[in-house]
Amino acid sequence: MRRIRLEGRPFRFEGHEYLRAIYDDTSSHVVLSKAAQIGGTTWAILRSLHACLSGLSVLYYFPTRTDVLDFSKSRVTPLLNDNAFLSKMMTETDTAGLKRIGDAYLYLRGMQSTVGMKSVPGDMIVFDELDESPPAAKAMAKERLAHSDYKRIIELSNPSLPDYGIDEQFQKSDQRHWTLRCPSCGRWTAPVKEFPTKLGEEVRIILPRGDGSFYLACPACEGELDLAEGEWIADFPGRPTHGYRISQLFSAKVDPGEILEEYRTTRFPDRFYNLKVGIAWADRERRLDVAAVLSLCSEAPMVERSDHSCVMGVDTGKELHVTVLRDEGEKKHLIHLAVVHDFGDLDALMERFHVRRCVIDGLPETHATRDFARRHPRRAYLCFFNEHQRGKPKWDRDSFTVQTNRTEALDASRAAVRDKQLVLPRQQPIVEAFAQHMSADAKILVEDADTGAKRYKYIRTGPDHFSLAITYGLLATTETLKRARVWGRR
Ligand SMILES: [Zn+2]
Structure with a gap:
C-alpha cells in the first residue's frame, strides 16, 4: 500500500x-x-x-x-x-x-x-x-x-x-x-x-x-x-x-x-x-440458450410442402404456432415453421405436408380444436398435460386425445436440442424466434408448501409458443399406437 x-x-x-x-x-x-x-x-x-x-x-x-x-x-x-x-x-x-x-x-x-x-x-x-x-x-x-x-x-x-x-x-x-x-x-x-x-x-x-x-x-x-x-x-x-x-x-x-x-x-x-x-452454473438441465438452439441450423431452406409424410405440432392461442417435422429415425428435421390465424390454414398444412399425425394443445378446449381433430380422424390428437401421467404418453383413439406429463414432455424437447437430434433449417428470423421461444422455458425445482415434496416444473420467462409447438411435434413422432401390448405367460 x-x-x-x-x-x-x-x-x-x-x-x-x-x-x-x-x-x-x-x-x-x-x-x-x-x-x-x-x-x-x-x-x-x-x-x-x-x-x-x-x-x-x-x-x-x-x-x-x-x-x-x-x-x-x-x-x-x-x-x-x-x-x-x-x-x-x-x-x-x-x-x-x-x-x-x-x-x-x-x-x-x-x-x-x-x-x-x-x-x-x-x-x-x-x-x-x-x-x-x-x-x-x-x-x-x-x-x-x-x-x-x-x-x-x-x-x-x-x-x-x-x-x-x-x-x-x-x-x-x-x-x-x-x-x-x-x-x-x-x-x-x-x-x-x-x-x-x-x-x-x-x-x-x-x-x-x-x-x-x-x-x-x-x-x-x-x-x-x-x-x-x-x-x-x-x-x-x-x-x-x-x-x-x-x-x-x-x-x-x-x-x-x-x-x-x-x-x-x-x-x-x-x-x-x-x-x-461469480458461481458455477449449468444451463443444460434447466434452460437452453439461444446460441445452442441456433447451432442446430443447417443450410437447408424452409420448405412449403413435402411429398413424404410428416408430423405436426400446434400451439393454440391468439395465433396458431405450427412446427412441421420430418422424422428420419435418429434425426428429426424441422422443415417448416409458421404462425397462422385460423384452423382452415391448419387443414391446408395437413394436406401440403401429408401430415400423418398432428398433436395440438387441448386447452383451452374449444369447438374449433375439436372440430379440427374430427376433420382429421386418427391423424389429429388433442394434448392434455397430466401431472400423474408418468413415462409414456397415453394415446386414446376414441377420444382423439393424448395425455402426457408436461415436465417430461418439455424435458424431451430440450433433450432433442441438447443431443442434437433436431435439425433446423437455415437461420432466418422465424428460426431465431423459435430459438428465443425454446430458451424461454426454464426448469425450476418447486416445493409443496404443505407436504415439502419437491418436483421440477418449467416456468415461462417470455413467449414460448414454438417451444410448445415443437414439444407437441416431437410427441407426434412417438409411435405408440402401432400395436396393442401382448400379454403372455412366462
Ligand atoms: Zn438486519
Whole structure:
C-alpha cells in the first residue's frame, strides 16, 4: 500500500475491502473463484511479483500463448511501468514471456503449448483463467514445482460449469464466503448464498431505496448492509486449501440495481451467474440458450410442402404456432415453421405436408380444436398435460386425445436440442424466434408448501409458443399406437 501504484493512482482497498484478506493470505494453495472485474488478476500479478522479490521463481500460466502475450502487454508491462521501483529491479531480459526480477524469474506461459510446459522449474505456479485451460495440462504444469521447497499454487478463474475447473477446486477448499454483519439487527449474511440460484425467483437481498436506487439488504430486517464491514467465513475451516468466492454483489463498483435488472431479463443465465454472481452454473438441465438452439441450423431452406409424410405440432392461442417435422429415425428435421390465424390454414398444412399425425394443445378446449381433430380422424390428437401421467404418453383413439406429463414432455424437447437430434433449417428470423421461444422455458425445482415434496416444473420467462409447438411435434413422432401390448405367460 505504501509503494504500489495502479493506473497512475496509489493502490487502495476502498471499494474492494474483500480483497484485503486475500492479499494477506500466505497459505501455500489459494483458490479464487471470481466474477468479472473484481480485481483478481491484479492480485495474482502482484502476488507473483512479490514472490519474485522474495527470490521465488513464478510460472504464470494462461490457457493459450495468445492469452499470455495479451496479458503481458496489457497488464504486466503497464504495472511495471507504473512502478519504477519494480522496473528498476528488472534485469537482463524483458521479453513478453520471461521477466527477471531481482534474483528470480517470472515466466508467462500458455498451457496449450507443450514447449511452454517443459523444462522450467519454479517455486510458485499461477493458473489464471483455469476453466479455459485443458485439464490434463494442469497436472503436467504442477510437476514444475517438484524440486521447490515452497510449492505455492494459486488458481483463479471465472467459474463455468459446476464441479469443473475452478468450481471443483473451490469445492475442495475451505470455501470462504464474504459475510456482512447487518448494522441494524446484527445478523450475518453471505450475499452469494442468499442470491437465488435459479431464474424467476424473488431477490430478497437487493431492495430499492426511496429514491429508486438499489442497495444490498439484510434478508432478516431489510436494513442496508455495509459492503466494507465484512469477514471471510469458511464453511470448512481447517482444510489446507483456502478458497475464496468473489461476487459483484459485494463490489462497491457495481450497482446492485444493475445486477437485479440483469437477473430479471437475462437470456444468458450462465454468463450472468458466472460473471456477475461469480458461481458455477449449468444451463443444460434447466434452460437452453439461444446460441445452442441456433447451432442446430443447417443450410437447408424452409420448405412449403413435402411429398413424404410428416408430423405436426400446434400451439393454440391468439395465433396458431405450427412446427412441421420430418422424422428420419435418429434425426428429426424441422422443415417448416409458421404462425397462422385460423384452423382452415391448419387443414391446408395437413394436406401440403401429408401430415400423418398432428398433436395440438387441448386447452383451452374449444369447438374449433375439436372440430379440427374430427376433420382429421386418427391423424389429429388433442394434448392434455397430466401431472400423474408418468413415462409414456397415453394415446386414446376414441377420444382423439393424448395425455402426457408436461415436465417430461418439455424435458424431451430440450433433450432433442441438447443431443442434437433436431435439425433446423437455415437461420432466418422465424428460426431465431423459435430459438428465443425454446430458451424461454426454464426448469425450476418447486416445493409443496404443505407436504415439502419437491418436483421440477418449467416456468415461462417470455413467449414460448414454438417451444410448445415443437414439444407437441416431437410427441407426434412417438409411435405408440402401432400395436396393442401382448400379454403372455412366462
Ligand atoms: Zn438486519
